Amino acid sequence: MGKTFAEKALGRAAGHEVKAGEIVTVEPDFCMSHDNSAPIARTFRKIGVKNVWKPERIVFILDHAVPAPSDDHAVNHKETRQFVAEQGITHFYDVSSKGGVCHQVMCEEGFALPGLIMIGSDSHTCTYGAFGAFSTGIGRSEMAAAWATGQIWFKVPESLKVTVKGSFRPGVAAKDLILTLIGDIKADGADYMSVEFHGPAIEAMSIAERMTLCNMGIEMGAKNAVCPPDAKVLAAIRDKARTDRWEALWADDDAVYAKELTYDLDNLVPCVAKPHTVDNYAAIDAVKGTPIHQAFLGSCTNARIEDLRAAAAILKGKEVAVRTIVIPASWKIYRQCMAEGLIETFLDAGCVIANPGCGPCMGNHEGILAPGEACISTANRNFKGRMGNKESFIYLASPLTVAASALKGEIADPREVL
Amino acid sequence: MEKTILRGRAWVFGDDVDTDLIYHNKYLAETDPKKMPQYSFEYYPGKEHFAKEVKPGDFVVAGTNFGCGSSREHAVYCLKYAGIPVVLAENYSRIYYRNAINNGYPVLFIKGISQAIKDKKIEDGDELEVDLAKGEVKNVTKGTSFHGDAVADLEKDIMAAGGLIEYLKSRAGR
Numbered sequence: 123m124g125k126t127f128a129e130k131a132l133g134r135a136a137g138h139e140v141k142a143g144e145i146v147t148v149e150p151d152f153c154m155s156h157d158n159s160a161p162i163a164r165t166f167r168k169i170g171v172k173n174v175w176k177p178e179r180i181v182f183i184l185d186h187a188v189p190a191p192s193d194d195h196a197v198n199h200k201e202t203r204q205f206v207a208e209q210g211i212t213h214f215y216d217v218s219s220k221g222g223v224c225h226q227v228m229c230e231e232g233f234a235l236p237g238l239i240m241i242g243s244d245s246h247t248c249t250y251g252a253f254g255a256f257s258t259g260i261g262r263s264e265m266a267a268a269w270a271t272g273q274i275w276f277k278v279p280e281s282l283k284v285t286v287k288g289s290f291r292p293g294v295a296a297k298d299l300i301l302t303l304i305g306d307i308k309a310d311g312a313d314y315m316s317v318e319f320h321g322p323a324i325e326a327m328s329i330a331e332r333m334t335l336c337n338m339g340i341e342m343g344a345k346n347a348v349c350p351p352d353a354k355v356l357a358a359i360r361d362k363a364r365t366d367r368w369e370a371l372w373a374d375d376d377a378v379y380a381k382e383l384t385y386d387l388d389n390l391v392p393c394v395a396k397p398h399t400v401d402n403y404a405a406i407d408a409v410k411g412t413p414i415h416q417a418f419l420g421s422c423t424n425a426r427i428e429d430l431r432a433a434a435a436i437l438k439g440k441e442v443a444v445r446t447i448v449i450p451a452s453w454k455i456y457r458q459c460m461a462e463g464l465i466e467t468f469l470d471a472g473c474v475i476a477n478p479g480c481g482p483c484m485g486n487h488e489g490i491l492a493p494g495e496a497c498i499s500t501a502n503r504n505f506k507g508r509m510g511n512k513e514s515f516i517y518l519a520s521p522l523t524v525a526a527s528a529l530k531g532e533i534a535d536p537r538e539v540l
Numbered sequence: 541m542e543k544t545i546l547r548g549r550a551w552v553f554g555d556d557v558d559t560d561l562i563y564h565n566k567y568l569a570e571t572d573p574k575k576m577p578q579y580s581f582e583y584y585p586g587k588e589h590f591a592k593e594v595k596p597g598d599f600v601v602a603g604t605n606f607g608c609g610s611s612r613e614h615a616v617y618c619l620k621y622a623g624i625p626v627v628l629a630e631n632y633s634r635i636y637y638r639n640a641i642n643n644g645y646p647v648l649f650i651k652g653i654s655q656a657i658k659d660k661k662i663e664d665g666d667e668l669e670v671d672l673a674k675g676e677v678k679n680v681t682k683g684t685s686f687h688g689d690a691v692a693d694l695e696k697d698i699m700a701a702g703g704l705i706e707y708l709k710s711r712a713g714r
Binding site for chain 2: 145160161164165168169170192194195198243244245259260261262263264266267270271275308309310313314340343345399401484485486503505506507508510512
């Protein structure tokens with residue numbers, strides 16, 4: 123009987139064969155935390171262990187509120203720097219032009235690697251599955267415990283196999299696939315499961331597109347989400363892998379799945395997730411014309427160079443009808459945007475460009491909504507009040523749909539402006 | 541968890557109660573768990589009065605996928621420190637479940653409670669009797685009962701120690 127990806131990755135880390143349902147204790151390859159590093163450090167001190175188990179396996183990336191917008195945030199950042207110095211943590215991305223949104227930086231900087239066990243004190247840690255890693259989000263106490271012991275327990279998850287074939291029609295993107303899938307199986311459709319993406323359409327996708335898929339695994343309740351570590355992944359990590367502990371692992375053809383689904387991209391249409399849940403699917407035709415007050419192109423879900431190129435192609439030579447906030451996912455992407463003239467395109471179109479970071483995604487700063495306002499966003503969550511005000515409305519969509527909507531001031535079908 | 545039979549009032553919520561509804565991201569910079577209950581369910585429509593009116597010993601009752609969304613532990617602390625002795629839901633998002641166990645906070649999986657909520661067989665203010673050891677819930681007001689799952693052994697050990705940090709401290713001392 124074959125094994126799933128999760129059984130292989132957790133078995134490799136545990137040092138013995140495992141199957142779904144077993145509980146294993148493993149050593150994480152990398153532990154990521156962001157602006158919550160400071161409160162984790164406080165909990166860590168309560169355990170009574172002096173030093174973290176391996177400082178070189180801990181990565182801190184400040185991104186949730188950068189540069190600090192309040193004294194509370196500033197104090198947290200300061201405590202983080204003190205802990206970095208005290209513990210000799212080498213992988214620290216402070217407020218600087220080397221950073222960006224934590225998940226983007228983890229992937230760009232060669233931490234996200236095939237077969238690794240990666241944990242992060244952020245629910246979207248599942249993004250690194252785009253590189254074939256077993257990666258999952260955990261809470262702060264658990265992260266403090268991992269720093270102290272170098273261990274974490276997992277129940278080996280059952281797996282959901284999603285096979286994808288066909289190819290995207292013009293105006294349709296990876297975001298439409300993942301919003302459609304979540305709409306079909308709902309917010310708890312993959313609870314506790316490992317979601318594997320298979321098929322020729324996944325192989326044809328860029329790593330950026332795969333990151334969009336894996337990033338939103340948590341929005342259907344998944345423990346992790348993963349794509350095959352194929353030649354594209356191996357080429358992407360060739361010169362930047364931070365460790366040689368990685369190994370390209372993939373599920374056997376005869377692995378056993380709890381559930382299997384198939385999607386044909388040829389049948390997919392642009393869509394949105396309506397307020398206030400990610401599984402509140404609507405095809406574009408059903409929401410076209412809904413007035414919006416703000417558009418947001420950003421976040422760990424959809425602000426890579428490929429996403430911004432696609433949006434810029436729609437905005438080029440035109441002007442937005444509502445305030446539009448563009449936040450590249452990292453400073454590397456920001457520079458690439460400059461080199462390709464995208465920054466100029468966005469500025470000419472009337473967009474505001476903010477510094478890389480999470481921005482308004484979870485309502486910290488740089489684009490809070492007022493009561494009664496609606497925002498169309500490339501981010502991953504549209505929970506009530508997520509962007510700061512509980513009387514506001516968030517529609518999630520692809521960069522193409524967000525750009526098309528920004529031009530019209532209402533939700534628009536990107537196929538009509540391509 | 542000395543006392544295993546508890547009695548209290550129900551506060552009833554639906555399916556997919558996300559972490560922003562339980563504890564909004566606006567208050568994430570707060571790091572003192574004891575100050576978190578004042579913000580509980582502030583964003584949940586119709587439950588804005590929860591934080592003011594909840595009494596220690598009351599129960600939070602919910603449907604499927606309770607605590608979906610963010611990894612914030614605030615969503616556990618704000619109930620634990622409000623004196624809610626246990627959450628009774630059909631099931632939980634995995635991060636919420638781990639956070640609860642890791643903080644020594646009991647959350648029970650109650651079969652059929654999601655549908656019971658939709659059918660109004662359990663409503664706000666109902667008097668409940670909960671047997672923590674057996675995972676049984678009796679709705680005294682309406683005369684119905686529900687059954688839950690027992691927790692796994694490793695999880696029980698962590699819970700018994702009072703949470704993951706306490707558990708690690710106790711093991712470090714051995």
